[in-house]
Amino acid sequence: MNDNINRQVLLVEKPTGKLAPEHFKMSEGAIPEPADGEALVRVRYISLDAANRAWMHGATYRAAVEANTVMAGGGIAEVISSKAPGLAPGDLVFGDTGWQDYAAISARHLTKMPKVEPMTHLLSVYGxxxxxxxxxxxxxxxxxxxxxxxxxxxxxxxxxxxxxxxxxxxxxxxxxxxxxxxxxxxxxxxxxxxxxxxxxxxxxxxxxxxxxxxxxxxxxxxxxxxxxxxxxxxxxxxxxxxxxxxxxxxxxxxxxxxxxxxxxxxxxxxxxxxxxxMDFMDQRGEALSDLQSWVASGKLRVQEDVINGLENTPRALIGLLAGENRGKRMIKV
Structure with missing residues (x-):
């Protein structure tokens, strides 16, 4: 990852049939500057979900992903700089980072995450x-x-x-x-x-x-x-x-x-x-404490499927839709 360049995966056209690698392209841009109320984050892990494909059809519980924009997707990211109260460099957050190295996101749309090992659990069992x-x-x-x-x-x-x-x-x-x-x-x-x-x-x-x-x-x-x-x-x-x-x-x-x-x-x-x-987020604390105790006691086994490299995100999503994965699939940026 070059510290001066923001690599991005764009959805170049919306698929009418099956999703294929040619529907995406890699592009490079400048690292964004956070505005007031925003934080600049460096993306660490990107969540891959069947819902990513549904967003290409049209609006669901979020706006549709349009052609020639950064592909949408949730991720765990580290705050690099912040112009928002309550977020400081080094904090870990979850948000719709998109498929890219860096993003400037309003603090309202970021959820502060605890530091847990392994960090990948924040996208799987605790995500x-x-x-x-x-x-x-x-x-x-x-x-x-x-x-x-x-x-x-x-x-x-x-x-x-x-x-x-x-x-x-x-x-x-x-x-x-x-x-x-x-x-x-x-x-x-x-x-x-x-x-x-x-x-x-x-x-x-x-x-x-x-x-x-x-x-x-x-x-x-x-x-x-x-x-x-x-x-x-x-x-x-x-x-x-x-x-x-x-x-x-x-x-x-x-x-x-x-x-x-x-x-x-x-x-x-x-x-x-x-x-x-999202309907249940007010009860998230209770859910996390149950999940953490089940994981700690060995009652709940966590299976993760981590693929390295932002450039592999399109193929990893296509594979997920074909049922290649066992457990939670994600990209380590």
């Missing part, structure tokens, strides 16, 4: 991934001891934590993931009771075998056909926490699944609720 898993499962899914919890994209950053937290709460846990290796990892190392390989093509049947008593809580990261398979096997008064729809993000939106939803929801008195982790 958006861990908080999403915690609040989505416990506050939206509301599992009770002895219930059956199913989570899709179970080997990913959020799903791998959801399943373990459900286990800590005394539930029977079934993960849905792609490939035999991931499924074996879930049951042998993360303590899942069963795992279903959706790449086998017989998801419905495999789920029925893994959850003979039906599903009480389904944590949905993917939407589409897998949501449809789970809906049909929900128990009366089951809860579905809708976290994401990764099956719909990359490429042309699919027209399939789930069908017959309204009838099922009525007959089974299901609750299906979407959520955004």
């Amino acid at each position: 958006i991934a861990g908080l999403t898993a915690y609040f989505g499962l416990l506050h939206v899914g509301k599992p009770k001891e002895g219930e059956t919890v199913v989570v899709s994209a179970a080997a990913g950053s959020v799903g791998s934590l959801v399943g373990q937290i459900a286990g800590i709460k005394g539930c029977r846990v079934i993960g849905i993931a792609g490939g035999k290796d991931k499924c074996h990892w879930l049951t042998s190392e993360l303590g899942f009771d069963a795992a279903v390989d959706y790449k086998d093509g017989a998801t419905f049947k495999a789920l029925r075998a893994a959850a003979p008593k039906g599903i009480d809580v389904y944590f949905d990261n993917v939407g589409g056909d897998i949501l449809e398979a789970c809906l049909a096997q929900m128990n009366n008064r089951g809860r579905i926490a809708c976290c994401g729809a990764i099956s719909q993000y990359d490429g042309a939106p699919s027209a399939t699944g789930p069908r017959g939803v309204p009838g099922l929801i009525v007959v089974k008195r299901l609750i299906m609720q979407g959520f955004i982790v």
Whole structure:
């Protein structure tokens, strides 16, 4: 990293089909000067998330990413200089830094982070991934001891934590993931009771075998056909926490699944609720203290997938969308 140059990854065009490396380009600019109320930060780790792809389609819970701008993304950064009260050089912050070495960001949009080792945990278990898993499962899914919890994209950053937290709460846990290796990892190392390989093509049947008593809580990261398979096997008064729809993000939106939803929801008195982790930030302290104690006691295993180099960010996101990662994927800038 040259101390006088700010390397940036730009989204040069919005993809209409699958995301590819040619949709991005590296560029170099000057290091920005912070204005009043801003801090200049040096980005240390960039979070890679399926949501990065959704932002290219249009506005979600944040503005859309436009062509020929720095690709948006959350990151952990170190304050270099500050024109904002409460932030000093050396402080660690989380914010929408974008895919670049340096950013000048309003202090209002930065969250001061504790110094923990390893720093990467601030993006995984103590970051958006861990908080999403915690609040989505416990506050939206509301599992009770002895219930059956199913989570899709179970080997990913959020799903791998959801399943373990459900286990800590005394539930029977079934993960849905792609490939035999991931499924074996879930049951042998993360303590899942069963795992279903959706790449086998017989998801419905495999789920029925893994959850003979039906599903009480389904944590949905993917939407589409897998949501449809789970809906049909929900128990009366089951809860579905809708976290994401990764099956719909990359490429042309699919027209399939789930069908017959309204009838099922009525007959089974299901609750299906979407959520955004920002809704729960006033309870972040309580969540972090639980997560920290579970990590310290070894009840919660943290899997991270750290890739070196800002220039590798596009390929790393494309790989994430294809399901290459185990646990939280991020870039070490």
